[in-house]
Amino acid sequence: xxxxxxxxxxxxxxxxxxxxxxxxxxxxxxxxxxxxxxxxxxxxxxxxxxxxxxxxxxxxxxxxxxxxxxxxxxxxxxxxxxxxxxxxxxxxxxxxxxxxxxxxxxxxxxxxxxxxxxxxxxxxxxxxxxxxxxxxxxxxxxxxxxxxxxxxxxxxxxxxxxxxxxxxxxxxxxxxxxxxxxxxxxxxxxxxxxxxxxxxxxxxxxxxxxxxxxxxxxxxxxxxxxxxxxxxxxxxxxxxxxxxxxx
Amino acid sequence: xxxxxxxxxxxxxxxxxxxxxxxxxxxxxxxxxxxxxxxxxxxxxxxxxxxxxxxxxxxxxxxxxxxxxxxxxxxxxxxxxxxxxxxxxxxxxxxxxxxxxxxxxxxxxxxxxxxxxxxxxxxxxxxxxxxxxxxxxxxxxxxxxxxxxxxxxxxxxxxxxxxxxxxxxxxxxxxxxxxxxxxxxxxxxxxxxxxxxxxxxxxxxxxxxxxxxxxxxxxxxxxxxxxxxxxxxxxxxxxxxxxxxxxxxxxxxxxxxxxxxx
Numbered sequence: 001x002x003x004x005x006x007x008x009x010x011x012x013x014x015x016x017x018x019x020x021x022x023x024x025x026x027x028x029x030x031x032x033x034x035x036x037x038x039x040x041x042x043x044x045x046x047x048x049x050x051x052x053x054x055x056x057x058x059x060x061x062x063x064x065x066x067x068x069x070x071x072x073x074x075x076x077x078x079x080x081x082x083x084x085x086x087x088x089x090x091x092x093x094x095x096x097x098x099x100x101x102x103x104x105x106x107x108x109x110x111x112x113x114x115x116x117x118x119x120x121x122x123x124x125x126x127x128x129x130x131x132x133x134x135x136x137x138x139x140x141x142x143x144x145x146x147x148x149x150x151x152x153x154x155x156x157x158x159x160x161x162x163x164x165x166x167x168x169x170x171x172x173x174x175x176x177x178x179x180x181x182x183x184x185x186x187x188x189x190x191x192x193x194x195x196x197x198x199x200x201x202x203x204x205x206x207x208x209x210x211x212x213x214x215x216x217x218x219x220x221x222x223x224x225x226x227x228x229x230x231x232x233x234x235x236x237x238x239x240x241x242x243x244x245x246x247x
Numbered sequence: 248x249x250x251x252x253x254x255x256x257x258x259x260x261x262x263x264x265x266x267x268x269x270x271x272x273x274x275x276x277x278x279x280x281x282x283x284x285x286x287x288x289x290x291x292x293x294x295x296x297x298x299x300x301x302x303x304x305x306x307x308x309x310x311x312x313x314x315x316x317x318x319x320x321x322x323x324x325x326x327x328x329x330x331x332x333x334x335x336x337x338x339x340x341x342x343x344x345x346x347x348x349x350x351x352x353x354x355x356x357x358x359x360x361x362x363x364x365x366x367x368x369x370x371x372x373x374x375x376x377x378x379x380x381x382x383x384x385x386x387x388x389x390x391x392x393x394x395x396x397x398x399x400x401x402x403x404x405x406x407x408x409x410x411x412x413x414x415x416x417x418x419x420x421x422x423x424x425x426x427x428x429x430x431x432x433x434x435x436x437x438x439x440x441x442x443x444x445x446x447x448x449x450x451x452x453x454x455x456x457x458x459x460x461x462x463x464x465x466x467x468x469x470x471x472x473x474x475x476x477x478x479x480x481x482x483x484x485x486x487x488x489x490x491x492x493x494x495x496x497x498x499x500x501x502x503x504x505x506x507x508x509x
Contacts, residue, residue: 055415057411057414057415080414080417080418080419081417083414083415083416083417084416084417086415087415087416088411088412088415090408090411090412092406092408094406094408094409094411094412095412096409096412096413096427096431097431098430098431098434107416107426107427108413108416108417108418111418111422111426112416112417112418112422113417153412156416157415157416160416160417
């Protein structure tokens with residue numbers, strides 16, 4: 001795969017405070033177009049916070065985040081435009097319970113992208129086919145298993161034709177036997193060249209899919225590198241300790 | 248569900264009629280006795296020994312109609328006021344939030360009857376509108392404050408992930424509210440709104456103090472002509488009872504139906 005070097009997400013010197021607690025300490029990294037970056041680290045290390053600040057679900061106190069040329073940290077930027085281009089998949093799926101699976105996929109298409117209902121439905125069905133769940137199109141999310149819900153959530157985010165997708169621990173709320181089906185969908189996306197930033201504890205996925213692994217601890221990036229390097233010979237003690245505990 | 252750590256569980260005391268629940272057989276029986284008892288008593292009085300009661304029943308129906316008009320008009324308008332103020336209460340804009348909070352605090356701190364007089368005469372001073380309309384506006388203005396709290400609580404009961412999911416799909420806050428949050432909140436607020444409706448139905452009798460010929464007012468008119476105070480107010484009370492019991496049942500059925508859906 002030849003990833004172009006055009007930067008999709010540029011994070012520069014970002015710090016964030018929750019009261020007096022510093023959640024992010026001077027974080028900088030760049031994700032280029034088509035690149036797959038996996039962020040790992042112990043809980044409370046700030047990995048979800050940085051992910052959420054990329055599409056402005058969290059505000060930042062210092063630094064700069066540029067997504068597809070748009071400055072997220074600039075208050076004059078239309079944040080909706082940024083979010084249209086960057087999909088997000090949550091740990092708790094967050095499907096809309098009052099809408100059917102199909103409506104979950106068509107809602108933002110019609111409201112935000114202004115597509116016609118039939119066009120949106122065609123795209124939705126195509127994506128449901130892709131995540132292998134067409135038979136549940138008219139069901140409500142409550143009738144679906146966790147793995148099915150998360151696959152629908154991924155399809156919902158794809159329906160907006162995002163340029164990048166952020167995954168916030170997409171398999172952490174799933175029963176073990178359902179993790180595989182969600183990871184498979186994510187691997188397919190990766191193969192198709194989608195730009196992805198994934199916060200996860202699935203080391204096998206990181207190893208297989210990631211172009212780059214970022215290891216965070218206490219709000220800082222401790223180590224950054226290719227998966228081969230990170231998983232076989234990490235430089236930092238903290239990363240070694242983490243890996244010995246998790247693998 | 249219940250927070251084990253708290254030393255006492257909070258109790259909920261609504262000011263409306265208790266809405267019977269299908270599993271609550273005790274309440275259900277009480278509802279039955281009261282409702283059918285009241286209807287049988289009405290029939291017995293109307294077609295029993297004396298003609299007096301039948302005359303009362305013939306005199307008050309247009310009052311019932313006015314009571315309905317006031318109640319339904321006020322509940323619809325109070326939902327509008329309540330939704331606006333409720334959204335204001337969760338707004339991050341200080342001015343909007345402050346105004347909405349002030350409205351809620353002030354209204355809830357003044358007796359309904361005093362407010363009714365106040366708004367009714369204040370309105371009457373500046374604009375010429377029909378009595379029944381100003382009564383409706385006054386009632387709705389008061390009840391809107393309570394509705395605001397219901398809407399605020401209903402909206403805040405929707406998990407934060409829902410708004411985040413909507414926003415991350417590129418929706419504006421307004422679109423997320425309209426498409427995702429409010430439809431879900433509506434289901435949550437329906438039972439308390441039902442309670443407010445029953446409470447409003449009863450409180451609508453207060454407008455009889457103003458120049459509005461509602462059920463109670465018609466009763467007073469009849470009683471002061473005939474001096475049959477006891478008989479008249481017996482009938483009035485029975486009619487109110489039948490109405491509130493009927494609607495509380497209707498609301499509980501609606502609620503069940505809503506819960507049976509997906």
